[in-house]
Amino acid sequence: MNRQDDIAKAEAIMRNNDRGNYTVPTHGLYPFQWNWDSCLSALGFSHFDLDRGLVELETLFASQWQDGMVPHIIFHEYDDGYFPNADVWQTNQLVPTSGITQPPVAGYALAELYKRANDKEAIEGRTRQLLQQVHKWHQWFYRYRADQSGLVAIVHPWESGRDNSVDWDAAFERVPTEGVSPFVRRDTSHANPKHRPTDEQYKRYIWLVQKFRSLGWDNAEIARQSPFQIVDPGFNAILIRSSLALAELADTLGEAQVAAESRVFADKAQTSLEGLWSDAFGQYLCYDRVTKTLVQSPSVSGVLAVFAPIPRQRVEQIAQTIRKLAEQSNYLVASHPPSAPEFDELRYWRGPVWLIVNYMIAVGLRDAGQTDLVQRIVDDSIALIEKSGFAEYYGPIRATPCGGDAFTWTAAMVLEFFSTFDPRVETESLIELNNVHQGMS
Numbered sequence: 001m002n003r004q005d006d007i008a009k010a011e012a013i014m015r016n017n018d019r020g021n022y023t024v025p026t027h028g029l030y031p032f033q034w035n036w037d038s039c040l041s042a043l044g045f046s047h048f049d050l051d052r053g054l055v056e057l058e059t060l061f062a063s064q065w066q067d068g069m070v071p072h073i074i075f076h077e078y079d080d081g082y083f084p085n086a087d088v089w090q091t092n093q094l095v096p097t098s099g100i101t102q103p104p105v106a107g108y109a110l111a112e113l114y115k116r117a118n119d120k121e122a123i124e125g126r127t128r129q130l131l132q133q134v135h136k137w138h139q140w141f142y143r144y145r146a147d148q149s150g151l152v153a154i155v156h157p158w159e160s161g162r163d164n165s166v167d168w169d170a171a172f173e174r175v176p177t178e179g180v181s182p183f184v185r186r187d188t189s190h191a192n193p194k195h196r197p198t199d200e201q202y203k204r205y206i207w208l209v210q211k212f213r214s215l216g217w218d219n220a221e222i223a224r225q226s227p228f229q230i231v232d233p234g235f236n237a238i239l240i241r242s243s244l245a246l247a248e249l250a251d252t253l254g255e256a257q258v259a260a261e262s263r264v265f266a267d268k269a270q271t272s273l274e275g276l277w278s279d280a281f282g283q284y285l286c287y288d289r290v291t292k293t294l295v296q297s298p299s300v301s302g303v304l305a306v307f308a309p310i311p312r313q314r315v316e317q318i319a320q321t322i323r324k325l326a327e328q329s330n331y332l333v334a335s336h337p338p339s340a341p342e343f344d345e346l347r348y349w350r351g352p353v354w355l356i357v358n359y360m361i362a363v364g365l366r367d368a369g370q371t372d373l374v375q376r377i378v379d380d381s382i383a384l385i386e387k388s389g390f391a392e393y394y395g396p397i398r399a400t401p402c403g404g405d406a407f408t409w410t411a412a413m414v415l416e417f418f419s420t421f422d423p424r425v426e427t428e429s430l431i432e433l434n435n436v437h438q439g440m441s
Contacts, residue, residue, distance in 0.1 A: 010411035026404035035102035044412025068140030071097035107242030150268030155226035164197035233284035234304030282321040306364035329396035
């Protein structure tokens with residue numbers, strides 16, 4: 001491991017993908033600004049240019065919808081090299097955007113940036129503004145996507161960030177393909193088609209986009225009429241973690257109402273998350289609101305739930321599940337178990353390893369004191385980039401690089417791993433969050 005070389009390469013990739021006030025995930029394949037890419041990239045920027053990290057978040061939230069939703073893509077410039085582009089979405093925003101959202105990791109990222117700032121007074125005003133914008137987004141989730149449980153549902157696979165997960169296979173059977181306008185995919189010209197979602201899946205993605213567009217992007221109607229309504233445990237864990245991080249930040253800034261509301265949101269969802277637990281799989285499962293059943297698919301989402309402060313018993317069970325995954329693959333953490341019949345080592349979210357997921361799992365495990373397993377995940381992550389470069393994702397058995405290369409959030413996560421998980425660095429947050437886990441045991 002050559003720490004300094006890896007850090008230099010990571011910083012160079014982030015600078016090369018920088019467009020001034022936002023980053024693109026990589027050249028060619030993804031030419032616009034993506035929601036959770038930007039939030040996770042802001043964490044990477046914080047290690048060598050914290051102001052630039054704040055700018056990344058500010059640019060994202062400049063395109064927040066009036067109702068509070070933060071879209072998953074912002075089309076800052078026209079580029080017909082990506083499908084579906086702004087012409088397909090037709091959301092009629094001042095700066096063109098998509099009409100769906102993505103995992104709400106912004107609250108966590110904002111809180112981390114503020115903690116890391118050497119001169120907090122200099123960024124307090126900007127942080128307060130972003131705090132209110134993130135809180136408005138969280139309120140949107142609870143207004144349009146939550147039911148009485150306090151858990152929120154996604155209405156399109158793209159919202160999860162795990163586009164073609166096995167989790168969606170059964171629910172996707174309800175999504176028709178009739179009436180889908182002819183289209184030409186662009187992603188398969190930039191990446192190996194065997195690594196991407198299938199054409200049949202893409203037709204269903206686009207059917208949902210056309211359906212939501214026909215509803216005038218009315219979020220209440222979209223939530224009511226979408227045939228795809230899934231409660232994703234990983235997605236909800238990210239929202240819970242971000243809500244708690246936002247509450248802590250709000251306390252620091254004297255924003256009592258934001259702090260109180262954020263804790264109410266998080267506490268209710270944390271309690272309800274237990275309803276998604278599966279003893280048989282040793283992890284949380286997705287829940288299909290249409291069929292009112294748990295989805296019998298042990299994807300990485302149910303492991304990612306450890307990002308939230310779940311009960312210690314659950315952490316230990318999830319840790320055991322990860323150790324079983326380690327017996328089936330050479331690199332952690334596979335997005336679907338290699339022992340499962342649906343496993344596909346190289347196809348997007350049906351098997352490959354993603355460093356962003358590794359990072360969030362490692363954060364949760366670290367906070368719960370699972371030191372040895374955290375080290376394995378960190379070591380595997382660094383081994384992947386040293387063996388196969390800064391790819392979008394990797395095969396968990398042969399470390400095959402997949403998707404785009406010179407990828408921004410992969411670079412950002414490498415910087416996070418070397419800083420956040422450096423054994424020479426002790427943090428008060430580790431002690432505090434470990435106490436939270438013990439209190440829930």
